[in-house]
Amino acid sequence: MTREEVRGAFVNPDPTAKKIRLPAWFDDVPWHQIDYLGWRDLRAPQLAYLVTEADDQALGVLLRQAPNRAELESRAVMCDLCRSSRRFNEVSRFTARRPSRDKRERLNVLGLLLCTDLDCAVKVSAKPIRQGFGLEDGDRVEERREGLRARTVAFIRSVADTERITQHRG
Numbered sequence: 001m002t003r004e005e006v007r008g009a010f011v012n013p014d015p016t017a018k019k020i021r022l023p024a025w026f027d028d029v030p031w032h033q034i035d036y037l038g039w040r041d042l043r044a045p046q047l048a049y050l051v052t053e054a055d056d057q058a059l060g061v062l063l064r065q066a067p068n069r070a071e072l073e074s075r076a077v078m079c080d081l082c083r084s085s086r087r088f089n090e091v092s093r094f095t096a097r098r099p100s101r102d103k104r105e106r107l108n109v110l111g112l113l114l115c116t117d118l119d120c121a122v123k124v125s126a127k128p129i130r131q132g133f134g135l136e137d138g139d140r141v142e143e144r145r146e147g148l149r150a151r152t153v154a155f156i157r158s159v160a161d162t163e164r165i166t167q168h169r170g
Helices: 003-007 103-107 120-125 137-160 163-169
Strands: 037-041 044-054 057-065 076-078 085-087 091-097 109-115
Touching: 003 057, 044 137, 057 137, 109 120, 109 137, 120 137
Parallel strands: none
Antiparallel strands: 037 044, 044 057, 057 091, 076 085, 091 109
16 A cells, blocks of 8 residues: 555544654555554554555544553453453553534544554464364464454444434434
């Protein structure tokens, strides 16, 4: 994917931002080997970007990280995309604002629990610790990667789905 394709892929761009800041290592991304690309905005650490490919086109979403709650410090939390359990400070709530031309609708957001370092692809590609029944390790990793891709695309499409919002109000 090119820089222009990625910048144009966002279903919920920030109306105040002039341009999406891509990471410095963007030109070195091996697109054929990754399930999605996630990065943080270095100038605004609470912002994160998630881009994937679906049906030969780029899809992206702008995310905003919510602060972690200290009362959860002794708990394990599961990431909604990679489905791995991690410590409370390694998974954060991220929200994505749904696109709308109506200013009253701009508070309509969707949230998910996501690995804070955005490295879900590394976790699903790792060899499983426990041996299960039925699938070989390579098949199990590929099944986990397909699930990660499907959940990522489904989340981004649900952010862009403005039809569902208007049907509820009608």
